Amino acid sequence: xxxxxxxxxxxxxxxxxxxxxxxxxxxxxxxxxxxxxxxxxxxxxxxxxxxxxxxxxxxxxxxxxxxxxxxxxxxxxxxxxxxxxxxxxxxxxxxxxxxxxxxxxxxxxxxxxxxxxxxxxxxxxxxxxxxxxxxxxxxxxxxxxxxxxxxxxxxxxxxxxxxxxxxxxxxxxxxxxxxxxxxxxxxxxxxxxxxxxxxxxxxxxxxxxxxxxxxxxxxxxxxxxxxxxxxxxxxxxxxxxxxxxxxxxxxxxxxxxxxxxxxxxxxxxxxxxxxxxxxxxxxxxxxxxxxxxxxxxxxxxxx
Numbered sequence: 001x002x003x004x005x006x007x008x009x010x011x012x013x014x015x016x017x018x019x020x021x022x023x024x025x026x027x028x029x030x031x032x033x034x035x036x037x038x039x040x041x042x043x044x045x046x047x048x049x050x051x052x053x054x055x056x057x058x059x060x061x062x063x064x065x066x067x068x069x070x071x072x073x074x075x076x077x078x079x080x081x082x083x084x085x086x087x088x089x090x091x092x093x094x095x096x097x098x099x100x101x102x103x104x105x106x107x108x109x110x111x112x113x114x115x116x117x118x119x120x121x122x123x124x125x126x127x128x129x130x131x132x133x134x135x136x137x138x139x140x141x142x143x144x145x146x147x148x149x150x151x152x153x154x155x156x157x158x159x160x161x162x163x164x165x166x167x168x169x170x171x172x173x174x175x176x177x178x179x180x181x182x183x184x185x186x187x188x189x190x191x192x193x194x195x196x197x198x199x200x201x202x203x204x205x206x207x208x209x210x211x212x213x214x215x216x217x218x219x220x221x222x223x224x225x226x227x228x229x230x231x232x233x234x235x236x237x238x239x240x241x242x243x244x245x246x247x248x249x250x251x252x253x254x255x256x257x258x259x260x261x262x263x264x265x266x267x268x269x270x271x272x273x274x275x276x277x278x279x280x281x282x283x284x285x286x287x288x289x290x291x292x293x294x295x296x297x298x299x300x301x302x303x
Contacts, residue, residue: 002145002152005187009043009246010138016042016230026050026239031070034241038117039275043246044134046232047239050121057123057265061086064121064239064267071241072271075115075298078166087120087266089256102268107253110135110223111192112244114286115270115297119241122234126264129254132240135229137189137248141180143222154215155179158282160205162198167299174199175285179219183290186277188245191219223248234266245277272296 008021016022021041026049037045052060065084068074074083090103102108105126110133145152158176181188193216200208222228234240242249256263272295279290289296 002149004142004145005138007138007187007246008041009136009243010142011042011136011230012139013227013230016044016134016136017232022046023048026237034071035273035275038241038243039273039277043136043243045241046234047241048237050237050239052123052237060121060123061267064119065269068119068269068271071119072117072273073295075270075272075295076301077268077270078299079302081301083269085268087268088264089254105129105254105256105264108250109193110220110229110248110250111194112137112190112248113192113270114299115244116273116276117241117243117271118249119239119269119271120234121267122236122238122240123265123267124262125233125235126254127257129252130264131231131233131252133229133231133250133252134242135223135248136246137180137191138187138246139228140219140222140248141187141189143228144218147222148218151211151215151218152180154211155219156181157212159196159208159212160199161192161195161286162202162205164195164299172285174202174205177282177286178280179216181280181282183278183280186279188277188279188283189248190244190283191216191248193220245279270298272298 011019019042021037022044023046026047029047034045055063061084065074076083077085085102087102089105156178158178161175161177163173177190179189179191199205254264274293276293278292279287281290284290287296
């Protein structure tokens, strides 16, 4: 029988709400303490009170970028090297190659991003919807170990990831990495099923096995069960920081305001952390580095 993991990053649903390391005031936020919480605590931090009223949209974006640079190293979110991404409905259309989950208004599935820590500042919230859901991936590991231990080894296998449609600086058409892994005693979970499914649909790449599909389905089924995830809604001025190696996140669909200046918009950053954990070597192709504290993640810049 697999021994259950023990770590402060393990929590269930509303248990996070009562954690003293979950919320803090932006004005009292200390970068060192935040780094510690993200790596060795709950893995999730909500800071309230960023002064959005003192900024226009561009200056708020820039102020958030500068503040995030005190926490970690900003890495690129596209082939141009942009380090802040506006999460808003761009209405490109389903078949437009520029379409990414975060620039639509649809519900997203539980996933991680290509960085150690993801940061969001809420500039404007939607008229309805757009709620956040967070789940501890270490808790999911323990649940799978308890209910279906046969699937743990499957989730530690290498899964093929198709290159993202906007990853234009990357010459490789795919990479391979695990969903659950351990390196030097450190746990890591990384999961973006949309790219796994795209690899499966590519006739030039090997198909997923039925057991691999079952294992991912079971992971998503548990994450979506009542009580497993923590539900809340970011409001203007809220900053959310998540350690991608120990949390999965998603958001619900939303309905926007009509006026362009009132439409939902969050600023997103991807950070490499100076106190990050070592990673399984299989992450090197996608993240660029796997050593503890190394700068890693993000998209390669073209040219």
